[in-house]
Amino acid sequence: MLRARYRYVFVKPFPGDVRLDKLEIWKAVQSSLQYLVGALGYADVNPYLVRVQKDLDGLVMRCNSKHIRTFVAAIALVNNVGGERVALDIKKVSGTLKALLRKLKC
Amino acid sequence: MGSRTFVDFWIRPPDVTIAKEMCKRASELGYSALVVEAPKSMLDELKGIAKEYGLELYSKAVISAKTRSDVLKMVTKLRHSYDAIAVHCLTRDAALVALRDGRVDTVVFRANGFMTIDKHMLSVTRNSIELTLIDAISDRVALQKMRGIVRLIDAKGLSVIFSSCASNPVEQRGPFETSCIINAFGLNFERSLDAISTVPLNILLRNRAKLSGEIVQEGVWLVKG
Incomplete structure (x- = not known):
C-alpha cells in the first residue's frame, strides 16, 4: 500500500491582536471545508489539526498533499471565528512538520 | 508563482486611515498593484x-x-478619468450592453445585483467578467452561483478577473489563497493565477497608456525617442 503524503500548513489569524480560541479556528476551517467540497471531498482532503503553536501564535494543520489547494481555499473562505471577524493567513506550506517549523523560525 | 505581478483589482477603502492599513496588508500579502475605488481627492x-x-x-x-442607458451615459462620462471602468449590473439588459461595450473593462457579477449568466450572454461577451472575493466569503448562496459562472466561463474560454472588493484589511486575502479559491470553483490553476495577475494587469497597462496618450488608436502605439 502506498504511503500517504501530506502537506503541513501554518495558519495565523489576522488581526494578530484578537484573542481567539484555537479550537474554534479549527472548527471554522472544518465547517468551511465541509461546505466547499462536501463530505466526500472532506474525506479526500483528510484535514487534521497537528498542533497549536503557541510561540508563533498560530496553528499547524495537515492535509492530503494532492488536495492542498482545496484546503487552502477552505481556510481562506473563513471570515468569522467565534463571532469575531478574522482572516486566516497561510504563512507557510511544507511537506514535513520539521521543515515547516524550521522555515517559520528562521 | 514567483515571477508574477499580482493585482488586487478592486478595493474600496472608506477613509485614508483604513486605506493605509489596506496598502500595508496588500504589500505584506504579496500584491504589487492595487486598484482603488475612491474619490479623486483621496x-x-x-x-x-x-x-x-x-x-x-x-x-x-x-x-x-x-x-x-445608465451604462452608456456613465461610461461616456467616466472613461477618460479612470484607469479602469467596471459595470456592476443590476439587470440582464444592463449586463448585455456592458458585456459588449468596448469602453467597459470588466463586468461585475455580485450577489447584491444580477448574478446569473446564460449562454446568450456568454456568446456576446467581449469584456472580462469580474467576480469578487467578498461575495464568496460572506454569502454561501453566492459562492454556489459563482461556481456555476466560473464553469461556464471556463467552458467558453473567456477571461475572468477575481478581485477582493475589500473595504477593510480583514477582507483581503493573499494571491495564493485567492487563486486556490478560484481553482476550487473549477478553473485550472494557471488560469486562476492569470485572473489575479496577467488579465487585470494587461487591462491596467493598456488603459494607462491610452490615458497618457501612448496609444493613439487601438493597436497604434506612440514610439518615443
Missing part, C-alpha cells in the same frame, strides 16, 4: 502612501447600472 493622497509600501496604485470607477 486617490491623490493615497498615491504617496502606496509608493511607501512599493505598490502601484490605479483608479477605478464602478458603475451600478439598471438600464442600458
